[in-house]
Amino acid sequence: MTTNETKFPKSFLWGGATAANQMEGGFYEGNKGLNIADVLPGGKERLSILQTPGFNFEIDREKYSYPNHEGIDFYHRYKEDIALFAEMGFKAFRMSIAWTRIFPNGDELEANEEGLAFYDRVFDELHKYGIEPVVTISHYEMPVTLVKEYGGWRNRKVVTFFERYVNAIFNRYKDKVKNWMTFNEINSGLVMPIMGLGFSIQKEEDKFQPTFQAYHHQFLASAIAVKACKKLIPDVKIGCMIIFAPVYSFDSNPENVMYSLQEERLFNNFCADVQVRGEYPAFIKRYFKEHKIELEIQEGDLELIKEGTVDYIGFSYYMSRTEKKVKSELEASQGNIIGGVKNPFLKASDWGWEIDPIGLRISLNKLYDRYQVPLFIVENGLGAYDKVEEDGSINDDYRIDYLREHIKAMGEAIEDGVELMGYTSWGCIDLVSASSGEMSKRYGYIYVDKHDDGSGTLERKKKKSFFWYKDVIATNGEDL
Ligand code: BGP
Numbered sequence: 001m002t003t004n005e006t007k008f009p010k011s012f013l014w015g016g017a018t019a020a021n022q023m024e025g026g027f028y029e030g031n032k033g034l035n036i037a038d039v040l041p042g043g044k045e046r047l048s049i050l051q052t053p054g055f056n057f058e059i060d061r062e063k064y065s066y067p068n069h070e071g072i073d074f075y076h077r078y079k080e081d082i083a084l085f086a087e088m089g090f091k092a093f094r095m096s097i098a099w100t101r102i103f104p105n106g107d108e109l110e111a112n113e114e115g116l117a118f119y120d121r122v123f124d125e126l127h128k129y130g131i132e133p134v135v136t137i138s139h140y141e142m143p144v145t146l147v148k149e150y151g152g153w154r155n156r157k158v159v160t161f162f163e164r165y166v167n168a169i170f171n172r173y174k175d176k177v178k179n180w181m182t183f184n185e186i187n188s189g190l191v192m193p194i195m196g197l198g199f200s201i202q203k204e205e206d207k208f209q210p211t212f213q214a215y216h217h218q219f220l221a222s223a224i225a226v227k228a229c230k231k232l233i234p235d236v237k238i239g240c241m242i243i244f245a246p247v248y249s250f251d252s253n254p255e256n257v258m259y260s261l262q263e264e265r266l267f268n269n270f271c272a273d274v275q276v277r278g279e280y281p282a283f284i285k286r287y288f289k290e291h292k293i294e295l296e297i298q299e300g301d302l303e304l305i306k307e308g309t310v311d312y313i314g315f316s317y318y319m320s321r322t323e324k325k326v327k328s329e330l331e332a333s334q335g336n337i338i339g340g341v342k343n344p345f346l347k348a349s350d351w352g353w354e355i356d357p358i359g360l361r362i363s364l365n366k367l368y369d370r371y372q373v374p375l376f377i378v379e380n381g382l383g384a385y386d387k388v389e390e391d392g393s394i395n396d397d398y399r400i401d402y403l404r405e406h407i408k409a410m411g412e413a414i415e416d417g418v419e420l421m422g423y424t425s426w427g428c429i430d431l432v433s434a435s436s437g438e439m440s441k442r443y444g445y446i447y448v449d450k451h452d453d454g455s456g457t458l459e460r461k462k463k464k465s466f467f468w469y470k471d472v473i474a475t476n477g478e479d480l
Helices: 044-051 074-088 113-128 144-148 157-173 186-190 193-197 208-232 254-277 282-290 301-307 357-371 397-416 464-474
Strands: 013-017 092-096 132-138 179-183 237-243 247-249 312-316 321-323 375-379 420-426 446-448 460-462
Touching (some): 013 375, 074 113, 074 460, 132 157, 157 208, 179 208, 186 193, 186 208, 208 254, 254 282, 357 375, 397 420
Parallel strands (some): 013 420, 092 132, 132 179, 237 312, 247 321, 375 420
Antiparallel strands (some): 446 460
16 A cells, blocks of 8 residues: 555545434425325334334324424525535535425325425535435435325335335436435334335234334335436436344354344344345245245336346444344343343443444444445434533544444455445434434534424534544545
8 A cells, every 4th residue: 555545445425414304494394295204203102112013103193303304404404414524524414305305294196396496506516516415215204194004115105105105306416426225224114114115013023024014115116216316317326224233142042142143133134135136035935934024026126126227225224233042131232222131242322322433344244245246424423412511522532433443444445345435424414313302312424503492403413523523524534
């Protein structure tokens, strides 16, 4: 390596990631319809709703606050925010399009012009600074009508509605967006069906058939999107997006090792196997048999899935997961939504998410070994409580430490031979938390004056990490 060379390729996409429902606000403006996030309360209720079977959206509007309704008001302040991203030197900005801005109920025939025009303005603003938009087509934002009237992704009709939606956005933005992702954290439906699949399981034992039928429909929708995207947009890249949390066996007991392997394949690999390789993997066929799952597959479905494979894997990495076949409640890893037991070697965030930078290097290597396609880390970061000092500064050294270690691990993986396209850390500007609906779980380089009770001026402030990340980008990952 000469002194001018850096570990990270010159084209590396440094940036930040967000989602419409967690930041835009303006939830009833521009003819937007209601989506799932708009009717989920904030606070402790949210997580239990996401994880408890039987939720039906009949919630008490007087009792709950809806943090997503105002978000951080990106809908009106996007110019100011994008200028700040540009100041940090962002090469890419990951955002999502709210399906309900384009098709307010999801089942209309015509797209909503006001919604389309909003994203035109946002993309133009990004291009003004040479920032590449990386767009998630569906990020926990399913129209409520599709949930209530159609039963979410269980209903095959939703595939047609989705097709209409993607055609509208690809046609409209074909000159402005060259990097897309289909479903955010598609495998999250295995643990949080409401967010990922748009329906609630009424009884735990009933979950298997509807969950995997809904997945089949999502895979069809993803393949349709990939094919349409490539047909309509030259030089485009379209990826899938999964949560990747490498599964470690708690010990060398082969029972636990085998169990960990099965969990890894089901949670981490199942969706990517279908979306990248274009077929249902062998292990899932056994799983279907054992759980009496019989998918309704129509003629041409499997061919479509084969033809519509993605170009790259986008993934979120927050934590690893340690597994044991038989575990007591006491051993359970608190806060880790995807399960597992406590790992004695790891510390955890204030929300119990275990911090494991080496796990990121492991994830990158596992993914690249298995799929041999480019990888893109489109979420990673530390949710933490930040304190604004009297002089207005926010000294988030804990966040810098976290990010530094993860970026180092990325550098190692690149040296291991992994093809990594970029890194968009999660919540580059503070936004509403997906799992808790709170503002106090902050990830940003930019602080937003907004609080859990909805108060705050929405003023933006640069944290210490803002200046640190700016330097990281300027030196292409050398100065950490
Ligand atoms: C991912 C989601 C994001 C995001 C992030 C952090 O699962 O794709 O939408 O919010 O996790 O999670 P949280 O907001 O719950 O801390």
